[in-house]
Amino acid sequence: MLKNRSLLISSIIAASLLTAILISEGIGYFILAKKKAHWRKADFSEINMDDKTLQKLEKENTRLVKQIKKLAPKGIYIVVDTAKNTLYLKKEGKIIRQAVISAGSGNVLAEPGGKRTWVFDTPRGEFFVKYKLKEPTWIKPDWAYIEEGEDIPKKFSERAETDVLGEYALGFGNGYFIHGTLYTRLLGRNVTHGCIRLGDEDLIAINKASAIGTKIYIF
Amino acid sequence: MINSFYYILFLTFISSQPLSNEKAGITLEKNSFLEAMFSLAQKPDNYFLFDIREKRIFLMSRGIVLREWFADQVQFTGDPVPVQIFSLERKNIQFSELRHNIDVDDNSVNNTDPDNIGDNKTGENKKEDKFELEAVELDDMPTSYVLFLNGGISINIRTHEGFGSFFKNTTHSIMWHAYYPIRAIWSSLKKDTFTAIDISFKDEKEAQALFWAVADKAQCILLFTRSGDREAFQF
Numbered sequence: 001m002l003k004n005r006s007l008l009i010s011s012i013i014a015a016s017l018l019t020a021i022l023i024s025e026g027i028g029y030f031i032l033a034k035k036k037a038h039w040r041k042a043d044f045s046e047i048n049m050d051d052k053t054l055q056k057l058e059k060e061n062t063r064l065v066k067q068i069k070k071l072a073p074k075g076i077y078i079v080v081d082t083a084k085n086t087l088y089l090k091k092e093g094k095i096i097r098q099a100v101i102s103a104g105s106g107n108v109l110a111e112p113g114g115k116r117t118w119v120f121d122t123p124r125g126e127f128f129v130k131y132k133l134k135e136p137t138w139i140k141p142d143w144a145y146i147e148e149g150e151d152i153p154k155k156f157s158e159r160a161e162t163d164v165l166g167e168y169a170l171g172f173g174n175g176y177f178i179h180g181t182l183y184t185r186l187l188g189r190n191v192t193h194g195c196i197r198l199g200d201e202d203l204i205a206i207n208k209a210s211a212i213g214t215k216i217y218i219f
Numbered sequence: 220m221i222n223s224f225y226y227i228l229f230l231t232f233i234s235s236q237p238l239s240n241e242k243a244g245i246t247l248e249k250n251s252f253l254e255a256m257f258s259l260a261q262k263p264d265n266y267f268l269f270d271i272r273e274k275r276i277f278l279m280s281r282g283i284v285l286r287e288w289f290a291d292q293v294q295f296t297g298d299p300v301p302v303q304i305f306s307l308e309r310k311n312i313q314f315s316e317l318r319h320n321i322d323v324d325d326n327s328v329n330n331t332d333p334d335n336i337g338d339n340k341t342g343e344n345k346k347e348d349k350f351e352l353e354a355v356e357l358d359d360m361p362t363s364y365v366l367f368l369n370g371g372i373s374i375n376i377r378t379h380e381g382f383g384s385f386f387k388n389t390t391h392s393i394m395w396h397a398y399y400p401i402r403a404i405w406s407s408l409k410k411d412t413f414t415a416i417d418i419s420f421k422d423e424k425e426a427q428a429l430f431w432a433v434a435d436k437a438q439c440i441l442l443f444t445r446s447g448d449r450e451a452f453q454f
Contacts, residue, residue, distance in 0.1 A: 024400070024401055024404060025397065025400045025401070026400075027400070027404055028399070028400020028401050028402070028403045028404045029400050031400070031403040031404060031407055032296055032297070032399065032400060032403045035296070035297060035298055035299065035403070036296070038298075038299045039295070039299055039443065044240045044241050044243065044244030044245075047240050047243045047244050047247065049239075049243040049247075054239075054242070054243055054246060057243075057246050057247065057250055058246055060250060061246065061249050061250055061253055064250075064253035064254065064256075064257050065253065067257055068253070068256055068257050068260050068282040069282065071260045071261065071281045071282050072281055072282050072283050073281065073283065079285055081285075081286065082431075083357045083360075083427075083428050083431040083432065084357070084428070093283065093284075105319075105353075105354035105355065106314075106317075106318055106319075106354060106355030107318060107319045107320070107321050107353065107354060107355070108318050108319070108320050108321065109320075109321040109323070110320065110321075110323075112323055119318070124265060124434055125263050125264050125265060125280070126263035126264075126265075126280055126281060127263075146323060147321060147323065149323055189352060189354065189356070190354040190355065190356045191352065191354060215281075217265070217280050217281075217283075217285055219265050219278055219280075219285055219286065219432050
């Protein structure tokens, strides 16, 4: 008897809950359908605009398109896809050369017992070639020694390392470069500390095609 | 790409002649769109344009398209979204969660830069067989995630094919048919707005590449083209 009563109460509660949910769902669907009507067709009936204002607005729109167009890069520019590890040399939106690169590893290095932390990302956004170097020398930064578990040298001259960055290096700010590599088998992988590595032939071509001020877009 | 983009922009100005109110409305919307585009293009940061009805996503900088994604399915529900700039407030999965920490004490294994492994400067790694690359790469990116924008907008990105697709599709159906109606009541009671957009890719690499490209605090424009004159905002 008691068992049947409990079962009955449970059934009533469950049925009530289910009904409440279904009613709520129905109301929700109704609200969403009302909102959806606005998606389908915009209501411009309240807009009151005379021809003169409309013409002015159209002129403004034409001006804005011109302004946006002015912001686009002129001539050759570089686009770097760090996810695909691919560099595109472009002109007027068309790809004129495509190269496999190595971009930043995204790893984090914390100085043992220290306060400094480095995140090895290739920076994103718009940059430009600030300087071009031939046969560049790598001045090893602190993180390179920390990562290798070595002591940081006191003399600046001890940091210089030649023949590791390839024939050319294009600096785009904050110590980041597009440069060559000894480790061409790792091209196509995210292995660097933020710089962009290229194979020898591609590096020569990119260096030749770009000048100081050439825009670089990285994503 | 750049030419086609401006051609497309040009198309926005050669729409057919609608009724005067509608023409004024469309011109106003175009103006909002171009104002937003110009504002974003003035900054050196990358930004996104989600063309919802055309199922296309553009990553842009300075008014040029850097990359384009073609979604397979796009759904949206909730409140209509005005043509304006929105900012990414958060993702449900953070990029930082995917990073590896370099263990300095054991750099023979965990050193992430193979340039620094061993003394062999020719690039041939003596420990090649043991070498495992620890880096954040495209394959590490999630295939299913949510982007939360300001204004109560959430963009759910997923793949409907491949590994775990049954589970993902079921979750999506529950969200779409059970959760969002309740959410609509809740937002009506609270008098706030909510918009849910569901973007689905066939290829999971596309979803991963989008996650990669969406930087923290990224800004975007959502284009829904509410007018009857679809051509006006054709992309």
